[in-house]
Amino acid sequence: MKKFVNDPANFVPEFMKGVMLANPDLLEAVPEFQMIKRKDRPVADKVSIVQGSGSGHEPAHVMAVGPGMLDGACQGPVFAAPPVDACYETIKALASDAGVLVLVNNYQGDRMAWDMACEMAEAEGIKVKQFLINDDVAVKDSLYTVGRRGVAGNFFVIKACGAAAAAGKSLDEVLAVAEKVNNNVRTMGVALTSCIPPAKGTPIFEIGDDEMEVGIGIHGEPGRERTKITSADEITKTLFDAVQVDLPFESGDKVALMINGLGGTPISELYLLYGKAHELAEEHGLTVARNYVGEYCTSLEMAGCSLTMLKLDDELADLLAAPAEVAIRTF
Amino acid sequence: MKKFVNDPANFVPEFMKGVMLANPDLLEAVPEFQMIKRKDRPVADKVSIVQGSGSGHEPAHVMAVGPGMLDGACQGPVFAAPPVDACYETIKALASDAGVLVLVNNYQGDRMAWDMACEMAEAEGIKVKQFLINDDVAVKDSLYTVGRRGVAGNFFVIKACGAAAAAGKSLDEVLAVAEKVNNNVRTMGVALTSCIPPAKGTPIFEIGDDEMEVGIGIHGEPGRERTKITSADEITKTLFDAVQVDLPFESGDKVALMINGLGGTPISELYLLYGKAHELAEEHGLTVARNYVGEYCTSLEMAGCSLTMLKLDDELADLLAAPAEVAIRTF
Numbered sequence: 001m002k003k004f005v006n007d008p009a010n011f012v013p014e015f016m017k018g019v020m021l022a023n024p025d026l027l028e029a030v031p032e033f034q035m036i037k038r039k040d041r042p043v044a045d046k047v048s049i050v051q052g053s054g055s056g057h058e059p060a061h062v063m064a065v066g067p068g069m070l071d072g073a074c075q076g077p078v079f080a081a082p083p084v085d086a087c088y089e090t091i092k093a094l095a096s097d098a099g100v101l102v103l104v105n106n107y108q109g110d111r112m113a114w115d116m117a118c119e120m121a122e123a124e125g126i127k128v129k130q131f132l133i134n135d136d137v138a139v140k141d142s143l144y145t146v147g148r149r150g151v152a153g154n155f156f157v158i159k160a161c162g163a164a165a166a167a168g169k170s171l172d173e174v175l176a177v178a179e180k181v182n183n184n185v186r187t188m189g190v191a192l193t194s195c196i197p198p199a200k201g202t203p204i205f206e207i208g209d210d211e212m213e214v215g216i217g218i219h220g221e222p223g224r225e226r227t228k229i230t231s232a233d234e235i236t237k238t239l240f241d242a243v244q245v246d247l248p249f250e251s252g253d254k255v256a257l258m259i260n261g262l263g264g265t266p267i268s269e270l271y272l273l274y275g276k277a278h279e280l281a282e283e284h285g286l287t288v289a290r291n292y293v294g295e296y297c298t299s300l301e302m303a304g305c306s307l308t309m310l311k312l313d314d315e316l317a318d319l320l321a322a323p324a325e326v327a328i329r330t331f
Numbered sequence: 332m333k334k335f336v337n338d339p340a341n342f343v344p345e346f347m348k349g350v351m352l353a354n355p356d357l358l359e360a361v362p363e364f365q366m367i368k369r370k371d372r373p374v375a376d377k378v379s380i381v382q383g384s385g386s387g388h389e390p391a392h393v394m395a396v397g398p399g400m401l402d403g404a405c406q407g408p409v410f411a412a413p414p415v416d417a418c419y420e421t422i423k424a425l426a427s428d429a430g431v432l433v434l435v436n437n438y439q440g441d442r443m444a445w446d447m448a449c450e451m452a453e454a455e456g457i458k459v460k461q462f463l464i465n466d467d468v469a470v471k472d473s474l475y476t477v478g479r480r481g482v483a484g485n486f487f488v489i490k491a492c493g494a495a496a497a498a499g500k501s502l503d504e505v506l507a508v509a510e511k512v513n514n515n516v517r518t519m520g521v522a523l524t525s526c527i528p529p530a531k532g533t534p535i536f537e538i539g540d541d542e543m544e545v546g547i548g549i550h551g552e553p554g555r556e557r558t559k560i561t562s563a564d565e566i567t568k569t570l571f572d573a574v575q576v577d578l579p580f581e582s583g584d585k586v587a588l589m590i591n592g593l594g595g596t597p598i599s600e601l602y603l604l605y606g607k608a609h610e611l612a613e614e615h616g617l618t619v620a621r622n623y624v625g626e627y628c629t630s631l632e633m634a635g636c637s638l639t640m641l642k643l644d645d646e647l648a649d650l651l652a653a654p655a656e657v658a659i660r661t662f
Contacts, residue, residue: 002523002540002634004563004600014563015599018606022622058599192333209333232335232345263597266632267659268346268389269335275349291353294659301597301634303333328598328625 001201003301008198012055012075019063023327026066030093033086036062036327037072037093047165047174048072048094049158051103052082053110056197056300057218059328060154068324069162070103078197078300079204079219081109087117091128099127099171103157103178105150106134129171131178133157135187135308137246138215138223151218152260152297152308153185156320163322177319181310186243189223189306190235191216191262195299214238218262218299232269236276239307244284249309251285256292256320258308263298265305270294277307290320332532334632339529343386343406350394354658357397361424364417367393367658368403368424378496378505379403379425380489382434383413384441387528387631388549390659391485399655400493401434409528409631410535410550412440418448422459430458430502434488434509436481437465460502462509464488466518466639468577469546469554482549483591483628483639484516487651494653508650512641517574520554520637521566522547524595526630545569549593549630563600567607570638575615580640582616587623587651589639594629596636601625608638621651 005011012034019036020029028039035052042048051061052074061073072094076082091100100121104114114130121128134145135153142149157178164177191213194203204220207213212235215223230238249255259274261267274293281288289312297306310316336342343365350367351360359370366383373379382392383405392404403425407413422431431452435445445461452459465476466484473480488509495508522544525534535551538544543566546554561569580586590605592598605624612619620643628637641647 002560004523004566004596004604004636006562006564006603011599011603014606015603018602018604018609018624021606021609021619022602022624055599058597058602063598063602192335229333231337233337235335264595264632264634265335266389266594266629267394267626268342268386268631271349271353271389271394272337272342272346273335273349275345275352278349278352288352293349293353295598298597300599301595303595303632305335 001196003196003198005198011198012077016062016075019327027327033074033089034082035072035074035086035090035093036065038065041071042094042096044097046096046168047098047171048096048100049103049161049165050090050094050100052087052090053105054079054081057297059295060297063327064158066324066326068166068322069158069326078199081113084113084116087113088120091117091121091126095126099129101161101171101174102128102130103161104130104132105154106132106147107144127171129175131175133182135182135185137186137242138188142217143221144219149217151187151189152258152306153187155296156185156256156310157181159324160316160319162324163319181316184311185308186246187306187308188239188242189216189262189304190214190239191302191304192229193264193303194220195263195302197300216304218297220299232272233276236273237280240277240280243307243309247311249286249311254287254289254312255281256290256310256312257281257288258292258296260297260306260308261295262302262304263295264301264303267294270305273305289317332527334527334529336529342529343408347393347406350658358658364405364420365413366403366405366417366421366424367396369396372402373425373427375428377427377499378429378502379427379431380434380492380496381421381425381431383418383421384436385410385412388628390626391628394658395489397655397657399497399653400489400657409530412444415444415447418444419451422448422452422457426457430460432492432502432505433459433461434492435461435463436485437463437478438475458502460506462506464513466513466516468517468573469519473548474552475550480548482518482520483589483637484518486627487516487587487641488512490655491647491650493655494650512647515642516639517577518637518639519570519573520547520593520635521545521570522593522633522635523560524634525551526594526633528631547635549628551630563603564607567604568611571608571611574638574640578642580617580642585618585620585643586612587621587641587643588612588619589623589627591628591637591639592626593633593635594626595632595634601636604636620648
């Protein structure tokens, strides 16, 4: 297994230890629940934004904790939901008078855990609401979901809700922001290789040297079809067309455009894809008001990418432009 | 070949097109010379910092152009120096009364190109100086160098010189900053897999499923030894010890600590390595004043990492803390 690991059973706590050592001023950890939270949250009059899901999608979820982003997050094992008690403790640790908004990506395991955790928190008088993210247009239902999967669009929901919460919006107002983003964001991905979950030690699926999986899920779930690898431009067009037609995004729309790397694809290839995606957007009469190129929601070291578009109005454009800070910094 | 490419011959101009479309306000391109420069440079009273080397190491070099970083850079083909005329035109495009500092990573091809370009520029009356970066402790001479190679330590030279230039320092003063950083920075890397240069289409070297190359070069050049893959902690200790003993870094030193991904290693693994590196630094009595985890100098999609330490004094700590902006943004 060509990975940097010690005992695969400790992979998640060990990478979380690194995140903590790199961010001693900003973050605090609750190792028992694989939880990381902002040191300066909760505060009574601000809505807390929390999340928690399987590991292997970094920087989602604990690496997205910080001012203007998540207030706290808990990690499950690689590709498995966090336990109910970790979800419950995360809500409790961030509970404020203004309330807690839980952003759940649509996977059955995560939904079950957060449903129960929210019930438990409500029974204790904590003000909490949940919101389900399902931006992946690839498939209607999937291996681990009823309905569409939540993927890289999650970043935009976090960013917009984090900015709204920082601005002092109420729980219902922040929830309305989440709904607006989710209603206007669409994603589809493609994989060139499988990833290797550390505890498994072997690829999660087989794929030929000349093949790609179009519409891949971020846990290696099947997508729309297995085809021969085509050119970067053709791949970008396949992803763009699937996303564009789904909302649909129409001439005159202002959009945020994201090329997200799935973990093993270098930034040079992501910018090459971005160039084509930007041109396709302009050919459709869309204005790219903001762009995002890098890793936002990954699948360990999978070679692949996803394309996300979010239709912007003035409110969303302002929320995306608001300052934010996370555990991962370049400078 | 499991990559996002169109015609391999167009790989570099196509990813540069993406960088430009993503940064229309900050940057301007001179496609003829595969050059990208700040729109607002040169200015007469500010030293310009320029660089140019082979592609395949992104975000180095054109993706490191921006305020407080490089003022301009040109790209050669993947793993090959840029042509002399591109280097010359880059100097010329950024020439200012205060002068131009060329930061050259130590590879024979780059040195030849920049030596000639600097001579040509000087003959035209342009004030220009060169500085050679050679932070890689792995080997004394190598496949493409006489002397040590320049690798991820390059980031720190750019960052510190960029900040000094932005603060209005003279060419000699900025050159002195480059010397101070290079004298105090050390790096060593390890590779788990080879990369595949697009034009070659096959791995640049062979390596067994249970092997790693300790002291790898960023073009796949051999390092110190080929060994069986060990645990992440043992690998980190191997890199740390090689770097620590070389300067040496000693108890009481304040350092910047970087774990750099070589392109195909996910951020979770990089943070896992960072956690151990941070602990080793503390065990040696070092204070980690700044940390850097991510991709700074890569080798296409190679799975691997490097560890860099820079010994800080107050001047360098302030220069690293100064604001900067590059083509790659997360938000």
